[in-house]
Amino acid sequence: MPLFNQSIRRKIVGIALGLIVLMLITSILSMVMSSQVGVLLDELTNRYIPAYGDLARANIRSLERSVALRRMVMMKMQDSSDEEAYAARLKEFEEADRKIEEETSGAQKLINAIIDDTRTPSDNAALARIDTRIDTAVSELRRDMNEDHARLLKQVDAKQMAETRGTLEHIDATRDLFNRRIDAIRADMLKQVYVSTSTVLGHQRQAIIVSGIVTVLAAIVGFAFALLVSGGITRPVRLLLAGTREVEAGRFDKTIAVSTQDEIGELAAAFNRMIEQLRHNERIRETFGRYIDPKVVQGLIDRPEVAIDGQRRVMTIMFCDMSGFTAMSEGMTPRGLVKVMNHYFTVMSAPIRNNRGVIDKYIGDAIMSYWGPPFVEEDEQAPLAGLSAVDMAEQVPALQKQLPDLLGIRAMPVPCDLRIGIATGEVLTGSIGSELMMSFTVMGDAVNLASRLELANKVYGTRILIAQATADAIGSKLELREIDRLVVAGQSTPQAIFEVMGRAGALSAAQQGLRKHYAEGLAAYRAGRFDDARAAFNAALESSPGDGPVRTMLARIAAFGASPPAAGWDGAWRMDSK
Known part of the structure; x- marks a missing residue:
């Protein structure tokens, strides 16, 4: 999806923009609905209710007009006519008559304004009928009142009291008819006010409901969108975490599927490249581990300065040789000899590795190995070397039985056995060789002594001989027997040598x-x-x-x-x- 191919920054900004858009939509809908409710409230407040008030005041004006008319008649009917008072009452009568016109006209204008306003729903037909009824009631009132007023003035001037009372009663009846009509119109107008109020309340409830629904939908859509995008971010992160744990455990066979093209996708791709490189390095390490001891390889990787500078350390050196190898090799084919030697080295190398020793090299049929810092602690090296020698010696009977089977013969032409020499002392460790080829090895008197002790087994008819320093370091951890005091070639000081007879207490x-x-x-x-x-x-x-x-x-x-x-x-x- 194009959404997941964006950068994390764009995804986060996209989530924020999406939420902002949803908020804007919700706000706009709320504003629109609120504005509609506002329009309805404005119409109700400024048109319906004022129109109803105008009609109510028209009723009042008709009563004021009737009172002013009676006062006029009273002024005329007095023995001494008060023209000034009559004129004042006439003015009140005419003012009341004019106000009836104003109130009813104002109500009609408001009603017509409601009808003409297309923004609001209204019963225009009912409002039009109300407008017509107002016009009819006012017109009939005006016609009847004008006739009755002219007749009344003539009767008052002629002092015709009986006729005057009849005309006043007719005027009151006309007024009452007008008031009843206006009351009926007001009742219908009040119904329209109620309808408009119900409409306003309905729109208000609708606005609240719609706003709530839109808000909930916006929240759901926003949450789903955020969940979708965040899932697209966190899922690759979890895969990276799982892959990292696999690497931490030393397993380099798991790659991560790159499902996005953002920074995490680039990180996953880089992680896969790193895994491939680690896998390649591990293959190299495994390959070189067959030629160089893996502990040496790891040590050189962790501390390359040791190989360059070299160090002096106290180490324990072991030389192991197969007796009778020369005579045995003369009667073998090259393939058979390689087969025997590979099996021999495999069997004899295992105890060295198992006891944390480092195999330095294979020299013909001999194995050179050593123990010491940083691979083992200094006080552990001699006991581990001695245990390794005992383990190797214990493999001899099985090896003597296996070799004929490997060669497909009944018995070996000459018996095979081991000779092991072990010495402890200060040696030089580092990369020794030329600019073209280097070897990480150990050099020193202890190395020479271990080699000479391996040869001394021929003289004494033993398997395992160790030097004085090695015996001191082993102490009671193995069963030792002092054999002799020996001066080996290349040295002038004699030292005691010991035979390792077996494990402690065995x-x-x-x-x-x-x-x-x-x-x-x-x-x-x-x-x-x-x-x-x-x-x-x-x-x-x-x-x-x-x-x-x-x-x-x-x-x-x-x-x-x-x-x-x-x-x-x-x-x-x-x-x-x-």
Whole structure:
């Protein structure tokens, strides 16, 4: 509709103008009806009632004329005629006679004015009859009175008393007839006054009713018009609100139908464009989330200065590698190898993500990940990394069963397992690379240490090794076993390394016995009491046959029998391989 294609300003102005027009129509109708009532009231006040008054006064004038006539006769009938008094009474008689003419003539003029006025409804035929009757009554009165007056004057002058009384009686009868006619005319005139009054009252009631009806209709039309226009404004606003809530909830699949061409319509169109852009950005984010951890993507979006400037933070780094990958890959087709590696990375990445870790990169068959601000709190990072490592280790049995099925073979050519190294320390975070390509990553000694600890699992036959700082941060949240004091390649200071044996409180009696005897053997080993150390390690081996660290330590003690350590030996082992 063209109405809804206007701007909001025009709609509001249109509503106001529409209401003003309705008010004007109501006012004009009220004024017209009131003016009609005013015309009727004017006619009633200035014509009907004055005409009726003129007729009433004509009656009075006829009585005054009769009295003046009798006084004239009395003056003439006296023994000594008083001509002066007679002349005065004659003058009164003539004045009364003239006033009868004036009153009846005035009534006729008013009646004719009513008849001639086309603005008001009136019974013109009845009024015309009244006018004719007045004219007839006055004419007959004039004729009879003139004859009787002339006769009376002659009889008075001749002193004919009997004849004079007869003439006076005839004059009274003529006067009474005139008065009766005038009374009848006044009665009919009064009926016309009543009719006119009823007409005025009827028009007044009609004006009130019409004004009320028009006012109600104007209010209804105005309200309907305002409701229609306001609905056209508020409906798109509600749709925008619903769409905004969908966006707030992270759902970008809902667009808004643009039903108007006003500012709200333009806003809805802009909202749809924004939704499309957000949907496009979300697709980009999802796509890049497969190559860069989504938390890194979001962090770079929220705080791009971190990528540019770089920061030093204490973080926990994890390296995870698949043992036996090289031998396994030699016997596989490229398609089979990709299939196995994708499944392996999917299975092992889930625990990292579930424990709020950030996957930095995949390096061959290795996974590098880290925990730390701003993604997790500093006191949470080491426990989360340790839990992630435990979860990954728990996936190994299922993974070992799934890989042959993926390749369509009965058994893997070589067994697969995990090696995980975790270290905590200060690192540099930021975008590292060239002007052509950048990578948001972490660098520092903790990174190198975690990588070396992952390799150290080969030496000790373990799955999960962590550094001293990581173990301190984990505390009693996981079950740990101190393995050795180690100097990795690239470092000169030895530090204790620990094995993550499992979740807190999850160790069996055999594992607890293993950890106890191993701690005793390690203390004797560092003190140079190799016989006591051997006995303790053998006791530990009885608790857990095939334990890698125990076998490693027994092999070292055997080697020290042939080539004892140098004087001042600190009990640390130096690993030169990278």
